[in-house]
Amino acid sequence: MNKTEYPEEILESLEDYNIDIRDFLPGHGKGAKLLLDFNKISGLEQVKGVILKGREIENGIVADIIIKEGTKIEEPVHLCFGVNKETGVQEIFTRIIAEDNTEVTVQAHCSFPKANGLVHKMFGHFYIGKNCNFTYSETHYHGENSGALVAPVGYIYVGENSVFENNFNLTRGTPGKVKIMIDIYAMKNSVIKSNIRAFGRCKKDSIRIRDSVFLEGENARSIIKMKAAAKDGGEVLMYGITEGNAPRCNGHVECSEIVLGKGSICRARPFIRAIDPTSSVSHEASLGRFPQKWLDELQAKGLTEDEATQILIEAMLQEE
Amino acid sequence: MKENTKYHNYRFVGKINVDEIEPWFDFATGKPWDDPEIPWILDNKVRREILVILAKGPKSFQQIYEKVNFSPKPLLITKEEYDCQISYQWTKETIENHLMNLEWYNLIKLIEKKYELTIPILSTEKSEKLEEYIVKFTENWITIIKQLNNEVQEKIGDLDQKTPLYEILIEKAIEKLYDLLKRDNLIPDTPNIKVLWAEQLRKDKFEEWVAKNY
Secondary structure, three states, X not given: XXXXXXXXXXXXXXXXXXXXXXXXXXXOOOOOEEEEEOOEEEEEEXXXXXXXXXXXXXOEEEEEEEEOOOOEOOOOEEEEEEOOOOOOEEEEEEEEEEOOOOEEEEEEEEEOOOOEXXXXXXXXXXXXXXXXXXXXXXXXXXXXXXXXXXXXXXXXXXXXXXEEEEEEXXXXXXXXXXXXXXXXEEXXXXXXXXXXXXXXXXXXXXXXXXXXXXXXXXXXXXXXXXXXXXXXXXXXXXXXXXXXXXXXXXXXXXXXXXXXXXXXXXXXXXXXXXXXXXXXXXXXXXXXXXXXXXXXXHHOOOOOHHHHHHHHHHHHHHOO | OOOOOHHHHOOOXXXXXXXXXXXXXXXXXXXXXXXXXXXXXXXXXXXXXXXXXXXXXXEXXXXXXXXXXXXXXXXXXXXXXXXXXXOEEOOHHHHHHHHHHHHHOOOEEEEOOEEEEOOOOOOHHHHHHHHHHHHHHHHHHHHHHHHHHHHHHHHHOOOOOOOOHHHHHHHHHHHHHHHHHHHOOOOOOOOOOHHHHHHHHHXXXXXXXXXXXX
């Protein structure tokens, strides 16, 4: 596929994240790919060990992605859900099945550079088998106007001895209204790492993310790390749930949020539950401003308070 | 900003039945602070699944254990193209934990080695039969609302234009209706967990939609 087949605005839209979508397009790299231009499938490329099938529906697509047993691929499976319009509805129904003993990274780019009332919905199911190593990374950009209404729901089942890593990144542009709900069910000896990063920059931004991990198998382990900032009237709610339902499982929820400028709101709702007497679940949360000492140290180097704060936010949203 | 989540539409009429707003109630909801609309117990899909299984009749532990498992199916890819080998089975210890949890919250009880529901769950099949009466109830309410419209406007119509007068009236009237019907034993004083109905409905409707379109 050459660049003219896919809107240039979308291809360039993730530059602030240091991501060039062109690197992931069909013909580039060895990973499987599914490209969506609004509600039209504009690119689909399969590789050995991956079955990828998509079908257009009225307002979006239905897609299946199967990673066959034993498949280990270095190049990510790339999903690009781009919309180069101000308004409209894009609905994605995906089902990803990673069979036993697979290793794969799915890289999703959701870019809506002109969004101004656009609606993006996703209803996804991920089924990860035994002894897998599965990473799902999703990077969002909703333009600079008034953002989009983004409401994905994900149900993820992680099989025995598997590692699942979830990375969600929405730290550039104007997010708009974002409501994300993820439920992860962790089976025996599985490991879940979920990293959420979001930045609400103005009054139009309301980001509410519910990330739940249900430790359903013996020795399952999890960590949810939620990092967010709200500026100039933006609103952020990070709702991290971890439930220890199985013997010797162990989970932790960590939440850091920075509130900047009057009218901004940061909320954290860590909710942990231990149901098995041998389970162990913990949480920590800190909200508010950066410690004065950190700001002082940067200001001593000649930065203004705003610049120092900006650097600290960048650092917080980028750290592992 | 008003919270407007998917749970907002569900009415959970719980065990606690207190007429007056007590000082320890949540200011926003006017209900006990420790009793949210949807109890956290139903956050977990396994527990919801157990309740849906028990809605079909009492089951032993072994029967529940055998049913709480699944194998995923792709949406588009046919069995000939790909036969899924993955399956998920919850362990007996975990199911036991979930059952104890449900028992603690009095949603199920163990009678003669079989678990059964203590709450009514509306099935999707029954919901279709209800439609006729939903229409009848609504039509009658509309008649009453129209008849009283002038009186309402005259007496309390001077509220701020932004006040959703009829929304408040209907909301409050339904609450009152519940109370009166419970007092007269016309409806049982038990939790009405619509989220379960929604879970079953969503699952069925989604599968139905997939089957019809693909």
